[in-house]
Amino acid sequence: AQRVTQPEKLLSVFKGAPVELKCNYSYSGSPELFWYVQYSRQRLQLLLRHISRESIKGFTADLNKGETSFHLKKPFAQEEDSAMYYCALLGGTSYGKLTFGQGTILTVHP
Amino acid sequence: EADIYQTPRYLVIGTGKKITLECSQTMGHDKMYWYQQDPGMELHLIHYSYGVNSTEKGDLSSESTVSRIRTEHFPLTLESARPSHTSQYLCASSDDLAGTEQYFGPGTRLTVT
Numbered sequence: 001a002q003r004v005t006q007p008e009k010l011l012s013v014f015k016g017a018p019v020e021l022k023c024n025y026s027y028s029g030s031p032e033l034f035w036y037v038q039y040s041r042q043r044l045q046l047l048l049r050h051i052s053r054e055s056i057k058g059f060t061a062d063l064n065k066g067e068t069s070f071h072l073k074k075p076f077a078q079e080e081d082s083a084m085y086y087c088a089l090l091g092g093t094s095y096g097k098l099t100f101g102q103g104t105i106l107t108v109h110p
Numbered sequence: 111e112a113d114i115y116q117t118p119r120y121l122v123i124g125t126g127k128k129i130t131l132e133c134s135q136t137m138g139h140d141k142m143y144w145y146q147q148d149p150g151m152e153l154h155l156i157h158y159s160y161g162v163n164s165t166e167k168g169d170l171s172s173e174s175t176v177s178r179i180r181t182e183h184f185p186l187t188l189e190s191a192r193p194s195h196t197s198q199y200l201c202a203s204s205d206d207l208a209g210t211e212q213y214f215g216p217g218t219r220l221t222v223t
Contacts, residue, residue, distance in 0.1 A: 009150075034211075044153075044200065044214040086153070097143075097168070098212060100153040 002027040002091045006101035013077050014109050021072040021104045023061075023087030032090040033070040034098070035061055039083045047072075047085070057081070077108045112137045116201050116215035123191055124223055131186045131218045133201035142184040143212065145200040146170060153200060159184055191222040 003026040013019045025031060035047040048056045050063040050070060061072045070087060087101040114135040123129055135142065140161045145153040145168075155168030159178040173195070174188050184203075188195055201215040 043216055046211045049211070097155055097158060098153075099155075099169070100145075102152045103150070105150075 002031070002089055002099050004087050004089050004099050004101035006085075006087055006104050008104050009102065010105050010107070012107045012109060015079055016076050019074050019077040019081070019106065019108070021085050021087075021106065023070045023072065023101055025068050025070065025087075025089050027068075027089060027091055029091065031063075033061075033063055034088045034090070035059070035070075035072050036086040036088055036100075037083050038086070044086070077106075079108045079110055082106055082108045114201060114203055114213055114215040116199075116218050118218060119216060120219050120221075122221045122223060125190075125192055127191050129188050129191055129220070131199055131201075131220070133184045133186070133215060134182050135184075135201075135203045135213075135215075136182060137203055137205075137213060138181075139203035139205050139213070140181065141204045142178065143202040143204075144168070144174075144176060144184070144186050145202065146172065147198045147200055147217075149198070157186065191220075193222045196220060196222050 005024045033050045036044050037047040038044045059074045063070050084103050084105050086103045088098040117132045142159045144157040146156050147153045154170035156170050156172040157176040159165045165176050174186050176186050198217050198219050200217045202212040204210050204212045
């Protein structure tokens with residue numbers, strides 16, 4: 001069975017500080033991993049996916065198969081980064097079914 | 111404009127009532143999903159559909175039912191609402207390619223009294 005774990009429910013940093021949101025997964029095959037974000041009063045939306053290897057809004061995430069992790073990082077946090085972040089796993093099928101982690105609420109203080 | 115819509119946005123209803131949560135998308139997507147999310151918790155897939163006349167139960171057991179008679183429409187029905195059904199329900203859609211982005215609706219917050 002596939003599983004996604006985000007160990008931190010809450011994460012607080014100050015503006016300009018580095019931030020790392022942790023995500024670990026459990027899956028026997030070759031996973032596809034995503035980070036979704038929900039800003040206040042907005043819909044859940046895709047932030048980035050590991051296959052794209054892109055940086056979105058200054059965030060990057062690297063898939064580490066050895067550690068089964070997909071941590072989200074940003075070197076200098078901004079107040080507008082405050083949101084709920086979900087790590088999600090697509091379990092190697094074409095069905096499109098995502099398994100979500102519990103979510104991390106990131107608060108960036110001025 | 112291509113979008114995914116959910117109505118109502120908020121619903122407070124008494125125990126035993128039948129309710130239908132509406133979800134429509136104008137994105138031309140074949141795949142649609144329903145998730146249940148308690149406040150501050152993870153999303154759990156309760157139903158999904160690959161296309162017209164295709165519906166499957168998700169990972170979380172739910173007493174709700176769904177139908178997919180038209181590509182753009184994926185309503186969720188509770189025949190007899192109970193307080194345990196109080197939650198947020200999110201509808202999403204994606205195109206037919208593997209691993210593509212899911213687009214989410216604004217959600218329906220249901221409270222059963």
